[in-house]
Amino acid sequence: MRPPILDELRKRILIGDGAMGTLLYSYGIDRCFEELNVSHADEVRHVHEAYVNAGADVIQTNTYGANAIKLARYGLEKEVTRFNAAAVEIAKSAARAETYVFGTIGGIRGFQKQSLELSEITRSFQEQADCLIENGVDGLLLETYYDFDELREVLKRARKSTDKPIIAHVSMQEPGILLNGLPLADALKELEGLGADIVGTNCRLGPFHMIQALQGIPLPKRAFLSAYPNGSLPDYRDGKLYYETEPGYFKKYAVDFRNEGVRLLGGCCGTTPVQIEAFKNGIAELEPLQTKKVKKTATIVVERGDSQPETPLYEKAVSGRSVFVEFDTPRHLSTAHFFKGVRAIEEAGADAITMADNSLASPRISNAAIGHLIKERFSIPPLVHLTCRDRNLIGIQSHLMGLDVLGLHDLLVVTGDPTKIGDFPGATSVYDLSSMQLIELVKKFNRGISYSGKSLKHPTHFRVAAAFNPNVRNLDRAVQRMKRKAECGADYFISQPAFDKQRIAEVSAATSDVSEPLYIGIMPLTSSRNAEFLHNEVPGIRLPDNVRKRMALAKSKEESIQAGTEIAKELIDTAMEHFRGIYLITTMGHYSVTVELIKYIKEKERLLSRAAAVRKAGSQS
The missing domain is CATH 3.20.20.220 (TIM Barrel)
Structure with missing residues (x-):
């Protein structure tokens, strides 16, 4: 019988899978990836199988954007249940007896924060989370959350919805600090306090910069640390994105991730089974880190500047x-x-x-x-x-x-x-x-x-x-x-x-x-033509009829x-x-x-x- 994943993480480092979209994209598929769970189930299954064969202990369902808000872009917002259920079935069919299947739920606000109320986001999240849990995933993976307020709220919802293990990943634009200025260490500590069992980071940063960010992170007291770096910075050629990273580079950095206390190591954008196999080989003989000396990071000093602010104009x-x-x-x-x-x-x-x-x-x-x-x-x-x-x-x-x-x-x-x-x-x-x-x-x-x-x-x-x-x-x-x-x-x-x-x-x-x-x-107004132009052609401006008539009388x-x-x-x-x-x-x-x-x-x-x-x-x- 397969032991619970948290028991396994106490004993060894587990390997996660890599990018789903990168492989599908490389096959020439550039559309709603979540819809492929019902229209091209075999292609999705082959991606899962490739990661399992490469050594992944944990695979994630093809459900990153399978929520009503994101599916609405394609007119598919009514298909949440069907897409998520199919995704779980496909991932389970590709998994081995010892493989853990986690249901993935991606951040909605993303790097460019959209004007979406948290109440709307949490409703969409709940619908997707309920479906994944009902269909028997081993846990939930919350990934690519640039907006910490959003992650905080959905994690609270997730923790109330299930006792299954939860992975909570923030994403950074700059190593070691979130978009709202919160240090990564503080963010992961808060996520652990909110009930996440595995805390870490994914996307945007490659191995080099993600290691930099993790150097200032202490080992969590209760949870486990995870990292899912990008393959590299993407290149853009002939209208397509390409990621180029040598497997040896990932094998070398697997050791560095272990030395920062990572217990779950996978990949994000640009990673393929080649990089996942390199991670597997890199930590093959390594035991998990038990204690860690945290590298002191430079304190961010915000100087006052040379000039003091003037009296605000609007105060008059x-x-x-x-x-x-x-x-x-x-x-x-x-x-x-x-x-x-x-x-x-x-x-x-x-x-x-x-x-x-x-x-x-x-x-x-x-x-x-x-x-x-x-x-x-x-x-x-x-x-x-x-x-x-x-x-x-x-x-x-x-x-x-x-x-x-x-x-x-x-x-x-x-x-x-x-x-x-x-x-x-x-x-x-x-x-x-x-x-x-x-x-x-x-x-x-x-x-x-x-x-x-x-x-x-x-x-x-x-x-x-x-x-x-x-x-x-x-x-x-x-x-x-x-x-x-x-x-x-x-x-x-x-x-x-x-x-x-x-x-x-x-x-x-x-x-x-x-x-x-x-x-x-x-x-x-300067003329009747000016008035009519403003009234009929300039957005946000309307003139009363009596004003237009008065301007029209001028000779x-x-x-x-x-x-x-x-x-x-x-x-x-x-x-x-x-x-x-x-x-x-x-x-x-x-x-x-x-x-x-x-x-x-x-x-x-x-x-x-x-x-x-x-x-x-x-x-x-």
């Missing part, structure tokens, strides 16, 4: 009136008119000047470059917009570091208009991160930690504004989204332009329990600008009754209108203050 809207002005950088290299406008806006008394990040998906001079020049030449603070559209995760982090070095610490984080509406509709919209994830990343930088969890050496000092759209049918839903952004770290909000006085009042009522300041957007350019200015003043009157922050959006470079509106706000505020002082004096007499 907490206790008094504040006016921000959006004035976008030019689409060409002639900057004289732009800087003349900056000077006029500054002299009119605006509290900050903001610049979009290639608004309407059309290229403009970098707002970071112009923001730096404004900081050097003027006294008005610059606030730069940052979209999710134009930069991948690498570029965003590089850009943030550059902004910090330039001293541009005030940001407005937005999703960004899709490229198809801009000058280059064939360009790629990146969207590696959502706006909420980007807010979280900026706040992570403020803790001195990069996306991968690596130290930045000193923290950044960013203050983050988030966008709010008042022009939606369901205002309550927009406010809920606003609150989620605040939970992600948004310090304050800037709205898209509002063109309806009633809607401004409704927004005030709907956001009454939001503590973060809101700057309400006001955009002066000249001068009348159009005058009508647009008067409408803006009326909207400002209402906005000032409800909000302390006003966000003026300069239309088509017409900064003279913006200057007039700034002066209007300043004069109106002066009169309101004088009236309040008179009322106060009267009440005291």
